[in-house]
Amino acid sequence: MERSVTFFGLETINRVSFLRDDEVFIKQAFEHGSTQFVPFINGAAFATETSDKSGTNLLMLGHQGCPNYSEWPGLLNKIRSVMDTERGWLVESGFTITFLGLMDGDSSFSYKEYTGTPLFAMDLRPASDTLVQKSETKFILDQYEPLGRMQAFNLSNEVASLFSHANMYLDWLRKFLFCPGCASKVFPVHGGTKLQCGNNDESVKCSVRDAAVSNVCFPRTDPVVIVAIVDRCFSKICLARSRRKHGNAVMYSTIAGFMEPAETVEHACQREIWEETGIKVELNDVDILFTQPWPYPCNLMIGCLGLIDFNGDNEIINLEHDKELLDAQWFEMELVSQAFERYGKAPKGLVNFDDRITFPGDTAIAHQLIEHAVIKYKRFNGHL
Amino acid sequence: MERSVTFFGLETINRVSFLRDDEVFIKQAFEHGSTQFVPFINGAAFATETSDKSGTNLLMLGHQGCPNYSEWPGLLNKIRSVMDTERGWLVESGFTITFLGLMDGDSSFSYKEYTGTPLFAMDLRPASDTLVQKSETKFILDQYEPLGRMQAFNLSNEVASLFSHANMYLDWLRKFLFCPGCASKVFPVHGGTKLQCGNNDESVKCSVRDAAVSNVCFPRTDPVVIVAIVDRCFSKICLARSRRKHGNAVMYSTIAGFMEPAETVEHACQREIWEETGIKVELNDVDILFTQPWPYPCNLMIGCLGLIDFNGDNEIINLEHDKELLDAQWFEMELVSQAFERYGKAPKGLVNFDDRITFPGDTAIAHQLIEHAVIKYKRFNGHL
Numbered sequence: 001m002e003r004s005v006t007f008f009g010l011e012t013i014n015r016v017s018f019l020r021d022d023e024v025f026i027k028q029a030f031e032h033g034s035t036q037f038v039p040f041i042n043g044a045a046f047a048t049e050t051s052d053k054s055g056t057n058l059l060m061l062g063h064q065g066c067p068n069y070s071e072w073p074g075l076l077n078k079i080r081s082v083m084d085t086e087r088g089w090l091v092e093s094g095f096t097i098t099f100l101g102l103m104d105g106d107s108s109f110s111y112k113e114y115t116g117t118p119l120f121a122m123d124l125r126p127a128s129d130t131l132v133q134k135s136e137t138k139f140i141l142d143q144y145e146p147l148g149r150m151q152a153f154n155l156s157n158e159v160a161s162l163f164s165h166a167n168m169y170l171d172w173l174r175k176f177l178f179c180p181g182c183a184s185k186v187f188p189v190h191g192g193t194k195l196q197c198g199n200n201d202e203s204v205k206c207s208v209r210d211a212a213v214s215n216v217c218f219p220r221t222d223p224v225v226i227v228a229i230v231d232r233c234f235s236k237i238c239l240a241r242s243r244r245k246h247g248n249a250v251m252y253s254t255i256a257g258f259m260e261p262a263e264t265v266e267h268a269c270q271r272e273i274w275e276e277t278g279i280k281v282e283l284n285d286v287d288i289l290f291t292q293p294w295p296y297p298c299n300l301m302i303g304c305l306g307l308i309d310f311n312g313d314n315e316i317i318n319l320e321h322d323k324e325l326l327d328a329q330w331f332e333m334e335l336v337s338q339a340f341e342r343y344g345k346a347p348k349g350l351v352n353f354d355d356r357i358t359f360p361g362d363t364a365i366a367h368q369l370i371e372h373a374v375i376k377y378k379r380f381n382g383h384l
Numbered sequence: 385m386e387r388s389v390t391f392f393g394l395e396t397i398n399r400v401s402f403l404r405d406d407e408v409f410i411k412q413a414f415e416h417g418s419t420q421f422v423p424f425i426n427g428a429a430f431a432t433e434t435s436d437k438s439g440t441n442l443l444m445l446g447h448q449g450c451p452n453y454s455e456w457p458g459l460l461n462k463i464r465s466v467m468d469t470e471r472g473w474l475v476e477s478g479f480t481i482t483f484l485g486l487m488d489g490d491s492s493f494s495y496k497e498y499t500g501t502p503l504f505a506m507d508l509r510p511a512s513d514t515l516v517q518k519s520e521t522k523f524i525l526d527q528y529e530p531l532g533r534m535q536a537f538n539l540s541n542e543v544a545s546l547f548s549h550a551n552m553y554l555d556w557l558r559k560f561l562f563c564p565g566c567a568s569k570v571f572p573v574h575g576g577t578k579l580q581c582g583n584n585d586e587s588v589k590c591s592v593r594d595a596a597v598s599n600v601c602f603p604r605t606d607p608v609v610i611v612a613i614v615d616r617c618f619s620k621i622c623l624a625r626s627r628r629k630h631g632n633a634v635m636y637s638t639i640a641g642f643m644e645p646a647e648t649v650e651h652a653c654q655r656e657i658w659e660e661t662g663i664k665v666e667l668n669d670v671d672i673l674f675t676q677p678w679p680y681p682c683n684l685m686i687g688c689l690g691l692i693d694f695n696g697d698n699e700i701i702n703l704e705h706d707k708e709l710l711d712a713q714w715f716e717m718e719l720v721s722q723a724f725e726r727y728g729k730a731p732k733g734l735v736n737f738d739d740r741i742t743f744p745g746d747t748a749i750a751h752q753l754i755e756h757a758v759i760k761y762k763r764f765n766g767h768l
Contacts, residue, residue, distance in 0.1 A: 005667065006648065008646070009647075009648040009650075009651070011646070011647060011648075011651050015644065015655065017644065017655075017659065017706075018659060018705060018706040018707070018708075161646065164646045165645065165646035167646075168645035168646045169645055169646075172645070174591070175564060175565060175591055175592065175598075175600055176564040177564060177565060177566075177567075178562055178563065178564050178565070178566065178567035179562065179564075180559055180560040180561060180562050180563075180564050180570075181559060181561060181562070182561075182562065183561075183562035183567040186564075207558070207559055208559065214559075215604070215606055215681065215682070216559055218606075218642070219644075219645045220599070220604045220606070221606070221607055221643055221644075221645055222599055222602075222604070222605070223605055223607050223684055258602070259605055259684065260399065260401065260603075260605075261549065261552035261553055261556070261603045261605055261677070261682055262392070262395070262545065262548045262549035262551075262552045262553075262677040262679065263395060263677060263684075264390065264393040264395075264674070264675045264676065264677060265675040265684070265686070266674070266675065267393070267395050271399065271401075275401065275402060283389065288672040288673075288674075288675070289672075290648070290650070290672075291648045291649040291650065291672070292648065293645070293646040293647060293648060295646065297599065298599070298645055300607055300643065300647075300649070302649070302672075302686075321402060322401075322402040323402070324402075
């Protein structure tokens with residue numbers, strides 16, 4: 001795996017973000033014959049089989065939809081008629097939709113110098129009194145299975161990344177129904193990539209509506225630091241035990257935690273390491289390696305390495321600050337390295353350390369951080 | 385300047401984040417004689433002079449307040465009486481308050497094994513009908529000047545970082561008055577570090593209140609990528625012109641832009657570089673170097689380096705995609721390096737390239753990114 005390409009992180013579409021507020025573009029992109037829609041219902045995407053039957057794919061529908069699709073063209077028309085207007089408010093419309101970008105492929109759609117297949121994702125949430133009716137979504141539910149959380153990890157990285165992109169926007173559009181500044185309804189604009197405060201009463205002040213630019217109107221991304229703690233010679237790595245169980249085995253993984261406002265990534269690593277394990281790392285000993293989008297619901301995992309100078313104090317594990325972890329321990333890199341070598345030859349899944357302990361599998365950035373330490377260990381010891 | 389310590393990024397307090405939901409701790413921390421409060425009024429902090437008259441400091445008040453402080457102890461009592469309860473809702477209370485952490489110094493306050501001076505920041509926004517009255521804030525306005533935006537850059541890095549920490553939390557508490565899920569009022573809990581949906585009507589569904597954990601209840605941090613674009617041999621750097629003017633000079637700086645949901649940092653750099661300059665960088669040629677918190681209002685600047693292979697195409701500047709920039713051009717590193725050498729000897733401020741062009745000064749992460757490129761250039765050319 002290339003350094004930068006973590007799972008969910010292989011973006012292959014051009015977001016053409018600067019065209020989102022161009023109504024002519026959005027209209028043409030929506031209506032083009034090649035356009036593809038990724039449907040979600042009540043927050044769940046749908047699975048199909050890949051064309052070569054090798055695995056799971058994500059359901060995408062064109063304007064022609066799928067077999068027994070008679071409701072589909074009418075549904076698209078309804079959506080198109082209120083999209084990016086006040087009537088597109090989820091509570092009344094029963095849907096949200098967002099423009100993802102242009103995907104390489106069919107070049108029959110072009111706008112200015114930009115070509116590609118237009119891609120939209122939509123979440124259908126019909127209720128008894130919404131514009132979109134339950135009966136109109138039945139043809140999808142009748143023919144496809146919802147994509148389960150673990151199933152998303154069976155998608156190809158390219159498709160999983162597209163799912164991640166859709167899920168992050170749709171989760172945001174679902175959660176933000178009312179303006180945090182004035183409690184008015186908020187409705188999506190710019191192809192479902194920005195929210196607009198619907199407060200038309202000028203006598204009611206609203207810090208969101210009245211701001212020249214308000215970050216509240218855009219989707220949020222929560223940065224998380226995730227850090228492999230190793231001694232400076234790469235002979236030991238500190239991994240911690242989560243509550244997750246797999247048969248009789250438990251999983252040991254890297255430390256992670258949400259960044260707080262006004263922290264650097266380096267300081268957030270130092271703080272999380274100390275809070276969760278008691279281990280002390282210097283700010284200058286934190287390196288930022290690579291990152292991963294994580295769509296549960298809208299995280300940015302920032303993968304780091306923290307180098308520890310063992311001095312009889314820095315490395316002492318103390319779980320009593322935050323009390324979040326069940327256990328943490330220093331593992332010999334020699335043994336971790338052997339486990340990763342066995343994993344390279346085995347069917348994928350978790351990495352087995354021994355009968356009782358596993359490490360994360362290769363869709364997790366934690367896996368790549370540990371693997372990074374393994375490679376460094378081998379270099380230090382002349383094996384590479 | 386140490387690699388990791390960007391301006392606003394020198395955090396020196398222990399946030400003891402795991403104690404925030406401990407009501408006994410918050411009460412004791414608030415009431416202790418050594419406790420310090422950073423007051424803001426309507427979003428502005430206040431300036432004082434440093435003890436050695438060398439510059440600007442941030443106003444902090446103890447329980448004893450300042451000269452003519454007779455309203456202060458009563459005000460603190462009012463705040464204490466409704467803090468972390470529904471009655472602490474800004475619209476009715478006229479204030480928000482947040483616990484920042486324990487600062488090294490006076491060790492007379494201790495809780496479990498944690499010692500230090502407790503630090504709170506508060507934003508007073510009295511209206512005619514709020515618990516906090518305008519008359520109670522007058523003693524601050526009468527004696528101190530609000531800290532202007534540019535003045536914050538005159539603070540020591542340690543104090544500026546504390547200001548940044550306070551400002552990010554207070555900005556969030558000010559903006560989020562209503563629940564985005566159900567339009568009920570939201571009020572701060574856990575020492576003003578979490579928001580609670582005040583919807584008590586169980587018949588009204590609320591995706592925020594009913595979630596086991598909801599990221600909506602925590603402050604947001606917006607990640608921004610900021611990237612120096614250099615050719616692989618560090619002989620040229622691409623800098624772009626902002627709208628900012630200083631006398632007759634204009635400033636050329638690095639490219640920056642908000643990250644979007646479901647992007648890696650590496651991909652966001654690739655996208656922003658292409659959107660703003662037309663230049664093409666490979667994902668594997670993006671390195672993440674260091675980061676900076678930016679309190680206007682709650683950004684995380686992620687400083688990167690993008691290496692370009694000149695091939696007659698990659699390096700061609702095209703400003704026509706996003707049309708955000710006035711100009712971008714490739715500068716010879718030889719000349720940039722000379723400007724940085726002159727800057728090292730000059731009074732600080734912006735870096736003068738020539739009579740018409742400046743580069744960012746050393747409180748900006750852009751400065752450090754360009755300086756990083758200068759150092760690499762010198763190494764490549766045997767000057768270091």
